[in-house]
Amino acid sequence: MTIKTDFGAEALTLPHPYLLFLGDVKHKGYAKTAFGLCDWAGEKCVGEYICEGGEITTGLPRMAPTEAAAKGAKSVIVGVANSGGIIPSTWVASLVEGLEAGLDIVSGMHVRLGDIPELAETARRLGRQLVDVRTPPANIPIGNGQKRSGKRLLTVGTDCALGKKYTAIALSRAFAARGVQVDFRATGQTGIMIAGGGMPMDAIVSDFEAGAAELLSPDAAPDHWDVIEGQGAILHPAYAAVSLGLLHGSQPDIFVVCHEPGRENVIGMPGFKLPEIEEIVELTLKLGRRTNPAIRCGGFSFNTSEMGEVEAAEFMTKEGERLGLPVADPMRGGEALERLVDSCLQ
Amino acid sequence: MTIKTDFGAEALTLPHPYLLFLGDVKHKGYAKTAFGLCDWAGEKCVGEYICEGGEITTGLPRMAPTEAAAKGAKSVIVGVANSGGIIPSTWVASLVEGLEAGLDIVSGMHVRLGDIPELAETARRLGRQLVDVRTPPANIPIGNGQKRSGKRLLTVGTDCALGKKYTAIALSRAFAARGVQVDFRATGQTGIMIAGGGMPMDAIVSDFEAGAAELLSPDAAPDHWDVIEGQGAILHPAYAAVSLGLLHGSQPDIFVVCHEPGRENVIGMPGFKLPEIEEIVELTLKLGRRTNPAIRCGGFSFNTSEMGEVEAAEFMTKEGERLGLPVADPMRGGEALERLVDSCLQ
Known part of the structure; x- marks a missing residue:
């Protein structure tokens, strides 16, 4: 199986290995991103990282960003898919800690990482990347309904x-x-x-x-x-x-x-x-x-x-x-x- | 009948009377915005305005922006709903002419007026407004499906x-x-x-x-x-x-x-x-x-x-x-x- 992006959008290249961030979620269903990465891209994940109040574990070793960085992690990846795709203010300090440990942040939430002032400022100061997986490519056309081959x-x-x-x-x-x-x-x-x-x-x-x-x-x-x-x-x-x-x-x-x-x-x-x-x-x-x-x-x-x-x-x-x-x-x-x-x- | 906007979004206030802009469209279905305004807000429309190649008329008097301004018009309103909601480059000169005649531009297209450099620049230079009707309010929630009264x-x-x-x-x-x-x-x-x-x-x-x-x-x-x-x-x-x-x-x-x-x-x-x-x-x-x-x-x-x-x-x-x-x-x-x-x- 090849996995490719050949439809003209800019292909995303995500910095890995990842440290999986679980926020403070209490329901397994909301951590499906983290579980998906463990199950299907486990070789890219060095550990998990939660903030206060979190009750879910993927089974990966729990570690702080500094430890993950020492083990070779390149980014903190937000492993949560909550209702609305928001990053609550209670998570921001943990993500800043990730940036300070030398990691980039990768997110698939609706909110853009760069729209959160503390993250934008810290990333700029430290030269880190904020990667939003959910940002669609430009110039998507209206559907035409015409039959395609394959x-x-x-x-x-x-x-x-x-x-x-x-x-x-x-x-x-x-x-x-x-x-x-x-x-x-x-x-x-x-x-x-x-x-x-x-x-x-x-x-x-x-x-x-x-x-x-x-x-x-x-x-x-x-x-x-x-x-x-x-x-x-x-x-x-x-x-x-x-x-x-x-x-x-x-x-x-x-x-x-x-x-x-x-x-x-x-x-x-x-x-x-x-x-x-x-x-x-x-x-x-x-x-x-x-x-x-x-x-x-x-x-x-x-x-x-x-x-x-x-x-x-x-x-x-x-x-x-x-x-x-x-x-x-x-x-x-x-x-x-x-x-x-x-x-x-x- | 009252018509109101009480759902927390910023209510739009559109400058009128309008000069209805029909671009160069050749199919009545694509000019439904203009026909809708004629039929349902006719008292707000002083005339229509087309550019080269246009074949549709609403029946309103056809006039240039300067004439419309003299008759009291306050804005050129884009009366077209084409596929993709775009403003073709062939329309831009006509819209600039509207701004130069003292009118604002109102549009319901997907593309934002302010993203068209010539319009943005002319509006800034002349102190005109570019009003995008299609820009949604901020902070829309995920649906909850709960029954509402009424x-x-x-x-x-x-x-x-x-x-x-x-x-x-x-x-x-x-x-x-x-x-x-x-x-x-x-x-x-x-x-x-x-x-x-x-x-x-x-x-x-x-x-x-x-x-x-x-x-x-x-x-x-x-x-x-x-x-x-x-x-x-x-x-x-x-x-x-x-x-x-x-x-x-x-x-x-x-x-x-x-x-x-x-x-x-x-x-x-x-x-x-x-x-x-x-x-x-x-x-x-x-x-x-x-x-x-x-x-x-x-x-x-x-x-x-x-x-x-x-x-x-x-x-x-x-x-x-x-x-x-x-x-x-x-x-x-x-x-x-x-x-x-x-x-x-x-």
């Missing part, structure tokens, strides 16, 4: 933070293992940090959302696959705009629905029940047909991290029979994942 | 540029005529120019799209109506992200589907057939229920400007029977419009 797979979900990125990376690797030409296309801050390039779909002005997705997976060889990281969820009360623009612009041939069994409510949205998987399939087909009449569901990716191995396998088999298509947990791999890959490539 | 109506469409704004304004006026407390809520540049305030939905970063719509129609008295101007179309290959964020954030009780009989293809999108009206109703219900389970279709607004009066009336009656809800052309008014209002308010 094949595309998009991961979608019943909610946020349940495995759309992991699934896309795992499917990319599984495709590559079969000798298929494939690129993983990153659409969020963590994916872009892992891939070293991509399109920050949630930071795009909404009029250009589909156009940005079109840029992300350009014309390719007829048997080449782009495996595109999904964002949000088509029935998410806050983020569905991102999901729909990405769906239309990606014009996927195949989509895989990502789901976490047992999750009953939309994360961070009191009163919103998780939609049924079948509802997501139906809506994705109805909406996705607009730019790719041949769109079909390739199967399902379940995040079964809360289940034992046997329980997970039985549950996925039963759900696969009920839904009529393969169900796999890409983190577990195995034959279930191979069946899902078969279904996507058939 | 009632809401959203206009949706089978395409762009077929009457969603006109319908919203006409329904606001018809509601007010029945003594209903109502606010027209503008979401696009023309609507904002007419209303003097609103939320430029297509200029919002997509992660905040639903949140911006939530701000636009805040809590209100239980029997108060916000009538919200729709944007794009849920099956538009470029703009559906805007439409879905606006739908979720508006949490409408009622939607009215706007359509232009006879239009076969999506404007500016070769190869895209117009969706069926029923498909838009079905999708709007399925998606809109997410934030308002009581959402229902109030009826249909047809743009019958290409038909004779008798033909239009017969066609709308037949379509109303087929679709099972009232059909009206708000520009024609009459009993059909009253039946549509009945259906919305019942």
Whole structure:
């Protein structure tokens, strides 16, 4: 698998190894950037760093910036994806400490690092870089909906933070293992940090959302696959705009629905029940047909991290029979994942 | 009907009367801003102004900026909504001529007037204002999906540029005529120019799209109506992200589907057939229920400007029977419009 950025935007080059910053978050779901980097770019991470009140650990050794710098770290990378993409004032002193230890700061938050006066001033004084992964490339066009060559797979979900990125990376690797030409296309801050390039779909002005997705997976060889990281969820009360623009612009041939069994409510949205998987399939087909009449569901990716191995396998088999298509947990791999890959490539 | 901006954004105050600038456009659909201002804020418009190659007229007297200034105009207002919201270099000399005649420039394009060096420099030199209507307010929150008090109506469409704004304004006026407390809520540049305030939905970063719509129609008295101007179309290959964020954030009780009989293809999108009206109703219900389970279709607004009066009336009656809800052309008014209002308010 190659991971590249060939759509004309400036490719980001992030200084690494990283020290993963977890702020003061108390919910694993908000630290998904840090967990993503550990799981998929672990060789780039020397340790983790929290500030007062933080309760989450990635399992990496906890260390101060000076220690990380001594171990070769080049940047503090903000490993948090909170609601609104803000950097609370309570984190700023910790980030300044990182700059003073000789590290750059890399962030995928909506707020720009350079817009925080203390960080801007310290970085300027010390000659450090402030790298905003979420800043979109310039000159994104309005979508045109025209069919592009090559094949595309998009991961979608019943909610946020349940495995759309992991699934896309795992499917990319599984495709590559079969000798298929494939690129993983990153659409969020963590994916872009892992891939070293991509399109920050949630930071795009909404009029250009589909156009940005079109840029992300350009014309390719007829048997080449782009495996595109999904964002949000088509029935998410806050983020569905991102999901729909990405769906239309990606014009996927195949989509895989990502789901976490047992999750009953939309994360961070009191009163919103998780939609049924079948509802997501139906809506994705109805909406996705607009730019790719041949769109079909390739199967399902379940995040079964809360289940034992046997329980997970039985549950996925039963759900696969009920839904009529393969169900796999890409983190577990195995034959279930191979069946899902078969279904996507058939 | 009162038109106000009470959602915390800075209210825009636009210098008027206006001289309507039509650039060099050759398609009426791209001059919808100018036509909207003529129809709904005609008392604010002294004339129209085109540059070389322009083929569209609003019917207002054509004049140069010096003549308009002599007749009391205070600004040149860009009356064009082209693809991408750009100001081509071929228009700049005409706009500079406006500044030199003593007029400010008002624009709803994506590009900022101040980012065009010749305009910025001339405005600075002459002490003129460059007013960008499409610049969103700061500090828009992520949507929360929570139910707000008061009632809401959203206009949706089978395409762009077929009457969603006109319908919203006409329904606001018809509601007010029945003594209903109502606010027209503008979401696009023309609507904002007419209303003097609103939320430029297509200029919002997509992660905040639903949140911006939530701000636009805040809590209100239980029997108060916000009538919200729709944007794009849920099956538009470029703009559906805007439409879905606006739908979720508006949490409408009622939607009215706007359509232009006879239009076969999506404007500016070769190869895209117009969706069926029923498909838009079905999708709007399925998606809109997410934030308002009581959402229902109030009826249909047809743009019958290409038909004779008798033909239009017969066609709308037949379509109303087929679709099972009232059909009206708000520009024609009459009993059909009253039946549509009945259906919305019942």
